[in-house]
Amino acid sequence: MVMSKADAFTQAGKTAVLQNIQGTLQFLQRFPPFNQMENAHLAYLVEQCQLRFYAPGESIIKPADGPVEHFYIVKQGRVVGERPHTAKGGTETTFEITTGECFPLAALLGERATRTEHLAAEDTFCLQLNKLAFIKLFALSSPFRDFALRGVSSLLDQVNQQVQQKAVETLGTQYSLNTRLGELAMRHPVTCSPITPLREAVTLMHDQQVGSIVVVDEQKAPLGIFTLRDLRHVVANGTSDFNEAIEGHMTRAPFYLTPDHSAFDAAIAMTERHIAHVCLVKDQRLCGVVSERDLFSLQRVDLVHLARTIRSAQKLENLVAMRGEIGQLVERMLAHGASSTQITHIITLLNDHTVCRVIELVLAEKGDPGVPFSWLCFGSEGRREQTLHTDQDNGILFEARDAAHAAEIRGKLLPIAQQINQNLALCGFTLCKGNIMAGNPELCLSRAEWARRFAAFIREATPENLLGSSIYFDLRVVWGDERGCEQLRQGILDQVGDNRLFQRMMAENALRNRPPVGRFREFVLARKNGEKATLDLKLQGLTPFVDGARVLALAHGIDTNNTLERFRQLVDKEVIERLDGAAYEEAYHFIQQTRMQQHQLQTRENLPYSNRVDPDSLNHLDRRILRESLRQAQRLQSSLTLRYQL
Amino acid sequence: MSLFSWLRPVNPILPGELQQRLERLPAVAELGDCSLREQRWVVLDLETTGLNLNKDRLLSIGAVVIEDGAIDFSQQFERTLQCTELKLGPSVLIHGLGPSAIAAGSDPAQALLEFMEFVGDSPVLAFHAPFDQHMLGRALKEHLGYKLQHPFLDVADIAPLLCPQAHFREAGLDEWIDWFKLEVFERHNASADALATAELVLILFSRARQQQIHSPLNLQQRLSQWKRRRQAPSF
Numbered sequence: 001m002v003m004s005k006a007d008a009f010t011q012a013g014k015t016a017v018l019q020n021i022q023g024t025l026q027f028l029q030r031f032p033p034f035n036q037m038e039n040a041h042l043a044y045l046v047e048q049c050q051l052r053f054y055a056p057g058e059s060i061i062k063p064a065d066g067p068v069e070h071f072y073i074v075k076q077g078r079v080v081g082e083r084p085h086t087a088k089g090g091t092e093t094t095f096e097i098t099t100g101e102c103f104p105l106a107a108l109l110g111e112r113a114t115r116t117e118h119l120a121a122e123d124t125f126c127l128q129l130n131k132l133a134f135i136k137l138f139a140l141s142s143p144f145r146d147f148a149l150r151g152v153s154s155l156l157d158q159v160n161q162q163v164q165q166k167a168v169e170t171l172g173t174q175y176s177l178n179t180r181l182g183e184l185a186m187r188h189p190v191t192c193s194p195i196t197p198l199r200e201a202v203t204l205m206h207d208q209q210v211g212s213i214v215v216v217d218e219q220k221a222p223l224g225i226f227t228l229r230d231l232r233h234v235v236a237n238g239t240s241d242f243n244e245a246i247e248g249h250m251t252r253a254p255f256y257l258t259p260d261h262s263a264f265d266a267a268i269a270m271t272e273r274h275i276a277h278v279c280l281v282k283d284q285r286l287c288g289v290v291s292e293r294d295l296f297s298l299q300r301v302d303l304v305h306l307a308r309t310i311r312s313a314q315k316l317e318n319l320v321a322m323r324g325e326i327g328q329l330v331e332r333m334l335a336h337g338a339s340s341t342q343i344t345h346i347i348t349l350l351n352d353h354t355v356c357r358v359i360e361l362v363l364a365e366k367g368d369p370g371v372p373f374s375w376l377c378f379g380s381e382g383r384r385e386q387t388l389h390t391d392q393d394n395g396i397l398f399e400a401r402d403a404a405h406a407a408e409i410r411g412k413l414l415p416i417a418q419q420i421n422q423n424l425a426l427c428g429f430t431l432c433k434g435n436i437m438a439g440n441p442e443l444c445l446s447r448a449e450w451a452r453r454f455a456a457f458i459r460e461a462t463p464e465n466l467l468g469s470s471i472y473f474d475l476r477v478v479w480g481d482e483r484g485c486e487q488l489r490q491g492i493l494d495q496v497g498d499n500r501l502f503q504r505m506m507a508e509n510a511l512r513n514r515p516p517v518g519r520f521r522e523f524v525l526a527r528k529n530g531e532k533a534t535l536d537l538k539l540q541g542l543t544p545f546v547d548g549a550r551v552l553a554l555a556h557g558i559d560t561n562n563t564l565e566r567f568r569q570l571v572d573k574e575v576i577e578r579l580d581g582a583a584y585e586e587a588y589h590f591i592q593q594t595r596m597q598q599h600q601l602q603t604r605e606n607l608p609y610s611n612r613v614d615p616d617s618l619n620h621l622d623r624r625i626l627r628e629s630l631r632q633a634q635r636l637q638s639s640l641t642l643r644y645q646l
Numbered sequence: 647m648s649l650f651s652w653l654r655p656v657n658p659i660l661p662g663e664l665q666q667r668l669e670r671l672p673a674v675a676e677l678g679d680c681s682l683r684e685q686r687w688v689v690l691d692l693e694t695t696g697l698n699l700n701k702d703r704l705l706s707i708g709a710v711v712i713e714d715g716a717i718d719f720s721q722q723f724e725r726t727l728q729c730t731e732l733k734l735g736p737s738v739l740i741h742g743l744g745p746s747a748i749a750a751g752s753d754p755a756q757a758l759l760e761f762m763e764f765v766g767d768s769p770v771l772a773f774h775a776p777f778d779q780h781m782l783g784r785a786l787k788e789h790l791g792y793k794l795q796h797p798f799l800d801v802a803d804i805a806p807l808l809c810p811q812a813h814f815r816e817a818g819l820d821e822w823i824d825w826f827k828l829e830v831f832e833r834h835n836a837s838a839d840a841l842a843t844a845e846l847v848l849i850l851f852s853r854a855r856q857q858q859i860h861s862p863l864n865l866q867q868r869l870s871q872w873k874r875r876r877q878a879p880s881f
Contacts, residue, residue, distance in 0.1 A: 019724055020710065020841045023831030050716035053848035055856070076829045099829075123826065123849065128716065 077124025
């Protein structure tokens with residue numbers, strides 16, 4: 001390229017002046033939100049900065065300084081937040097900020113003093129931006145503004161984008177379970193009127209190469225659906241007159257969703273209802289049909305097919321073989337950017353189907369005992385939070401007149417229950433080491449016996465009973481009549497609601513597992529005989545949320561088991577603040593997601609399942625969010641401490 | 647014309663505008679009793695054709711400013727000087743400036759004047775300051791007929807004075823950067839070196855305050871004591 005001398009001159013001058021600015025720019029571009037900001041905005045930021053040094057223990061900003069005048073970015077080192085500890089005296093470290101992170105956003109946006117003294121924990125360099133420049137950037141740059149306003153939440157969004165981006169890279173598609181159904185249903189739906197002869201309707205289906213036809217009235221409201229499966233029935237039943245109206249053969253009042261529902265909603269509906277087509281209806285008019293092929297056109301193993309195969313499996317061996325397919329399905333869903341909540345939901349659904357089918361097969365084999373019973377599950381299964389890596393926690397509930405009658409029924413049910421336990425173990429549900437299984441006589445009880453047992457838990461809060469309540473009180477029916485279980489749950493809620501002492505003990509119990517975020521280091525980790533330091537995502541990350549949500553839910557008469565659902569209802573009942581609830585939910589979600597990704601990784605590398613993770617193996621962003629998520633668990637625990645004066 | 651004018655060295659003849667600006671440069675102040683933080687400092691790094699104090703030439707200037715105790719990113723200076731008679735020598739490998747970059751550089755008189763305006767009356771800090779002081783002084787004399795009188799403090803002296811526990815013999819900038827575990831950006835030009843030196847200075851000033859050195863004057867005095875003691879024969 002030929003450059004005039006004057007051009008070359010200005011060019012050289014510009015790059016020369018920018019050398020150090022450029023270096024700082026590149027440094028900042030390693031971190032959000034700077035990596036998303038426009039270059040010009042970022043260059044403006046850097047040019048307006050001052051670089052300051054702080055020796056260990058030196059105060060950077062403190063409440064007494066008055067309204068915050070600067071925005072800080074850590075270039076090197078570590079900054080800790082110290083707040084005076086009201087109860088114990090002294091101070092407590094509330095957060096740590098390291099390279100690439102910024103502070104104090106809330107105080108700066110609120111135009112107030114910081115509530116926490118920020119101290120350098122080691123030799124620390126910070127880029128300091130004056131408030132005027134901060135305001136200008138806030139107005140100019142939307143990534144910067146989003147980041148400042150949303151703090152950790154916007155980080156979580158980025159992780160989700162990252163996950164999906166990775167999926168797009170490997171699968172070459174934008175497909176996601178969050179896709180609107182309206183976007184998936186490309187084709188115009190094939191429809192006919194109720195009086196259309198069968199032959200004509202089938203011809204229409206054949207011509208249009210579709211598996212279903214929707215029967216509509218004059219206003220285009222769906223009256224019924226006729227699918228290839230229905231056609232099989234028609235043929236199998238020996239109907240010879242194909243001039244009959246389709247009305248007589250269609251499935252009436254077909255299930256429908258709106259175009260705004262997600263692909264996930266449709267997948268769940270298909271799995272639950274064993275249907276292969278979902279009508280899309282807007283303003284009572286049919287506007288589309290989504291088939292399971294549309295949903296899973298990219299997946300070899302499909303969810304609906306899997307659910308149906310499980311429910312109709314003729315032999316135990318078929319069920320055993322299916323476990324591997326569930327694993328593949330989960331892997332594919334993770335790759336497609338499904339959230340941990342969606343995945344645990346689907347695993348729970350498929351597991352429920354498997355359990356039901358195992359019970360049905362055992363009953364068919366051993367003969368019906370002639371006594372109605374319900375199959376209960378507890379713990380994570382009860383909360384619908386199962387991952388692939390799962391233990392059996394189950395029991396049996398039946399109705400009996402008295403103790404003698406109960407013992408008699410127990411005698412009949414126990415052999416069946418034991419067989420079910422063994423068969424479930426073959427299907428991949430590990431036998432429970434604590435023998436919390438329906439085949440155990442102590443867990444095959446009549447409603448009165450269960451009620452007595454639960455009442456004892458609440459009355460005498462021994463450590464064993466507290467542990468028991470944390471498992472059994474998340475009970476749910478997988479198979480059989482649900483009414484007995486409802487009554488038991490109501491009994492628990494009534495008793496716990498009245499018993500402040502028991503609530504307090506449970507709260508104390510919920511503090512056993514402390515999230516490993518520490519005063520002086522990012523993570524405080526267990527190091528076992530020279531191995532790499534790791535943290536337990538389940539015990540140290542999820543359990544604090546699960547236990548905390550349970551105490552609060554039981555104490556406030558909330559009858560749902562799922563941890564996230566409990567948080568939502570606690571917010572609705574104004575037991576916890578909306579913002580806190582959202583933060584807990586996000587944090588729980590993220591830890592669970594990290595845990596599942598670990599599990600998938602372990603499967604791929606043929607390693608045994610483990611909930612332990614080495615934070616150093618995570619990327620920078622994930623590590624930072626994991627740390628913030630664990631801090632939310634810490635906050636939940638301190639709110640319990642306060643509420644129950646522990 | 648003065649009778650003795652032929653005795654003086656020949657001053658370069660400058661265009662009127664440059665001459666006026668040269669005359670407006672502030673008078674140089676001695677180091678004072680203000681606090682280290684109140685003093686504005688210029689941290690300097692030069693690139694030259696080599697290490698020979700009399701023969702080698704100035705190629706580029708990089709400088710940053712420490713003001714109010716912090717490195718101010720809005721005040722930075724970097725110029726490559728145009729240098730026509732330069733032969734391509736092995737030093738290209740050291741300074742990394744190609745002949746084309748040097749040919750495209752600024753007019754030396756212009757650039758040096760802009761630099762002195764940038765410095766103002768501030769004292770100068772540099773790693774191995776006597777070298778920079780000499781090379782800059784020679785260039786200023788040659789191109790502007792200007793006598794450099796600014797106080798220079800050597801960071802290579804300040805560091806061991808304040809950190810006697812670091813047992814270095816003749817440590818370079820890299821050794822000190824490692825010692826303080828400084829994470830610096832890639833350094834391949836004068837201004838990146840100036841920035842790294844300035845970050846080192848921020849740490850050293852923090853140490854100085856801990857050691858009851860509060861003013862620039864104070865620092866200068868402690869430095870000369872330290873140097874005298876080092877040069878005194880030990881028994």
